[in-house]
Amino acid sequence: MSTEIELSIYVFLLAGFLGLELVQRVSPLLHTPLMSLTNAISAISVVGAILITGAGDATMLSKVLGVVAVTCSTINIVAGFLITDRMLKMFKKEKKEAK
Amino acid sequence: MTIADLWQPAYLIAAVLIILSIKWLNSPATARRGVQAGQIGMLCAVIGTLLRHEVVSFEWIALGLVLGAGIGAPLAYLMPMTALPQLTALSHAFGAFAAALVGTAEYYHKVPTGFPMAALVIETLLGYLTFTASIMAFGKLQELVPTRPMTYPGQNFVNLVLLGVAIVLGGWVTIGGAPVWAFPVFSGLSLLFGVLLILPIGGGDMPTVIALLNSYAGMAAAAMGFALNNKLLIIAGALNAASGFILSVIMCKAMNRSFTNVLFGAFGQVQAGAAAGKVDAKPVRSASAEDAASILAGSRKVIVVPGYGMAVAQAQHKIRELTDMLVKRGVDVQFAIHPVAGRMPGHMNVLLAEADIAYDRLHEMEEINSDFGEADVALVVGANDVVNPAARHDTASPIYGMPILDVDKAHTVMVIKRSLNPGFAGIDNELYYHDRTLMLFGDAKQFVADIVKELPKAA
Structure with a gap:
């Protein structure tokens, strides 16, 4: 196995464990925003879509598939982040009334 | 180093920001910062990729990005929270x-x-x-x-x-x-x-x-x-x-x-069979909005248990009004949220937050279950299976073993429900026949509105 692949596997495992640690600390109060945020993050595949679409030797097929992929992942990113922010704006703490 | 090489540091920054964005989401105080970090991280990733020398043509990419943003943004703003x-x-x-x-x-x-x-x-x-x-x-x-x-x-x-x-x-x-x-x-x-x-x-x-x-x-x-x-x-x-x-x-x-x-x-x-056996008429105690209002007015601690039925009836804003009125009268009002209340993890919290109910009143099951014993009233709105005591003792019940909210430990249990029909999963709920349970029959939104109307008249 080449070292490059080995390194990728290390990165994957470490990031996975980091994810488990981080998510366990998220309060259940925010589980829905967490889901829509990670949903937006999963659209990181936009990177692959851009690389395919913009490649100098791209064929017509890969351009078409690529542009649809860029569109879809951008929808995912934009909708994911905006809805998360829209939700979080609604979470308010009790205003302590001076009585 | 040329501009094209900047993609490497850009990716590194993107990775760090994405990790931070999840970390910051752990508390409502830093959560919005988390979203910003995520957005900037994603932007770094996209810009970094565009800088790479492998990417030579941009028209198609630009088309995709614009189309995607044009569809994604209205989608996020037009969808109701339910x-x-x-x-x-x-x-x-x-x-x-x-x-x-x-x-x-x-x-x-x-x-x-x-x-x-x-x-x-x-x-x-x-x-x-x-x-x-x-x-x-x-x-x-x-x-x-x-x-x-x-x-x-x-x-x-x-x-x-x-x-x-x-x-x-x-x-x-x-x-x-x-x-x-x-x-x-x-x-x-x-x-x-x-x-x-x-x-x-x-x-x-x-x-x-x-x-x-x-x-x-x-x-x-x-x-x-x-x-x-x-x-x-x-x-x-x-x-x-x-x-x-x-x-x-x-x-x-x-x-x-x-x-x-x-x-x-x-x-x-599986449930159909289990539910069918128990439909024989048992006596239930029902109460009017007026009765409910006077009990609520006389209590010190009320725990509200919302379920998805509340959201379907759009009763959350009326619940907020009721909460405000009770709090003003010096009643301690808290909310008990079962992990599966709503249609996705944490959904109920968002629906209540949208109705302007402060998040420090919302408590998860483990946190609040021990408080039911000292609550004067547990008000169940549109929840069913998550408060069914059968889950604790009835080994034949399909929900046996499921962790539930211990509403039956409260001094009085009020259940707002349309009728006695079994809920979503089709399981009969013995809680309704309990002698400390008051059934409030009616549409959740209308009934809570009636309680709100009656409350000022209550002593």
Whole structure:
């Protein structure tokens, strides 16, 4: 196995464990925003879509598939982040009334 | 170092920001900062990629970005908060479809070999199956597709064979020497498997399924990272896969079910028989809004238990009014949120937050269950199975073993409900026949409004 692949596997495992640690600390109060945020993050595949679409030797097929992929992942990113922010704006703490 | 080389530091910054964005989401105080970090991180990733010297033409990319933003933004702003699960499912579908298309394009562009090819096959399989599964989940949540489980004899066998064939074809494509039809057939089977996977799953299990699809979408992104040898994709994908996995485990635990049971169990069928035996008329105590108002006015501590029925009746704003009035009278009002209240993890919190109920009044099950003993009133609005005491002792009950909110420990239990008909899962609830239970029959929104009207008259 080449070292490059080995390194990728290390990165994957470490990031996975980091994810488990981080998510366990998220309060259940925010589980829905967490889901829509990670949903937006999963659209990181936009990177692959851009690389395919913009490649100098791209064929017509890969351009078409690529542009649809860029569109879809951008929808995912934009909708994911905006809805998360829209939700979080609604979470308010009790205003302590001076009585 | 040229400008094109800047993509490496840009990816590094993106990875750090994405990790921080999840970290900051752990508390409501820093959560919005988390979203900003995520947005900037994603922007770094996109700009970094555009700088790379492999990317030479931009018109098509720009078209995709503009189209995507143009569709995504209104989607996020127009969807009502009750439709969050649908929106999330739809959004998963788009993301997963993108991953699958990239895999397909990569395959036809320059056929990779060895390890990257294996990763590409996994990416495409997960991408396509998550795409159709998410569309199906969207359909069930939006009730475009019947929400009840659709089953037929030998279903699990058919599904497993189908998946098996897809995996064998994928393996063949990876090893090399596969005929031209292998990859399209493999893609088609992946798409079909996604549909079949969701058919037998009932509406009540959607929270688990959406979380699981979230995890698959992450796995697809990570697999793409392996195929393209891109660490940023691997990191973001792994984080996402871990997150979806934990959430689905939490959902399973909250329903006392196993993964296999959710995916292959076809919940909802079994109950019919169990419920049928117990329908004989038992006496219940019912009360009017006036009675309810005077009891509430005389209590010191009230715990509200909201369920999805409350959101369906759009009663949350009236509940807020009631809360405000009671708090003004010096009553301690808290909310008990069961992990599966709502249609996706944490959904109920968002719905209550939207109605302007402060989040420090919202408590999770473990935190508040011991408080019911000292509560004068437990007010159950639109919740059913999550307060059914049968889960504690009735081994024959399909929900036996499921953790529930101990509302029956409260001095008085008030249940707002349309009628005595069993709820979503079709299980009769013995709580309703309890001698400390008052049934408040009526539409949740109307009934709470009536209580609000009667409350000032109560002493």
